[in-house]
Amino acid sequence: MSGRRGYARPLDGADRITARAEADELLIEADKVVRSTDPYLAGHFPGVTLYPAVFLLDGIRQAVGAELHRVPSLAAHLGPGGPGEDWLELGTLDSARVLRPMLEGDGLRLLIRVTPGRPGALRAALDCRRADGVQVAKATVELVRGGTS
Template identity: 35%
Template sequence: MTSAAPEAVTARAAEAVTVTGPGLRAAPIKPVDVVTVVSESEVIAVKQVRADDPYLEGHYPDMTVYPGVFLIESAYEAVLHLVRTTRGPQADAELTALDSVRFTTALRPGDELRVRCECRPGDEPGTLAVIAHCTTGEAKAALLKMRYRLR
């Protein structure tokens, strides 16, 4: 079992903001605080939703919520960490399909997002199929079904 400290995740995300090109993405947010690899096919990411995070300013001003697209980014970060932990630091995972997204509960400042990703080989060689269960406390926040190409 491995974990990434917030500094390691933040440093990688900060680098992505200034770099463009194939396989790279902008990540102006801190999508996860801690990532824990449970097994070669399961990873868990945790993110504390904070009212002072800049991306929340103006997002539904009368009822601030964590944007749904950031749930997808949090899951992506978890999958990327799993791939690099199990396949080596140079490995990469590119999101190729978002097959299904179901948002069920809004996340608000003070909530803790927990993303548990179940990963299995995809239908095509060199791909990964992922089901991400997003929760806060006892509530289901979202269910994401995604596919990645491994490099």
């Protein structure tokens, strides 16, 4: 065994991601459509396609990891990483609330504000809304540098 950790390919946390830097913050908009044909939803809730809220957490992790390069000061706040150590992981879940079910066909918009957290961590605040503007979930998490991707 090489000692290297391996990961299964994660689900696609977003269908589209856009981001912009604003001072020392990263503002991300990630869109995801809930589809019953997505393999990870099969059998989750028989008879009704219900998007698991835990997938929102991975959506945050993926979107921030993909767009972190836009704010070098945030990447530096995480501290140095060795070769291949660019994988972000959930450090803590500070708060989370699901306000409405996320159902088949719902277009979700994940609005994520990323700021420096404690040393070696980033704070990501999520406001998740359906395409009609209704808020369906909100969360605040801490992201830390993980192992190899």
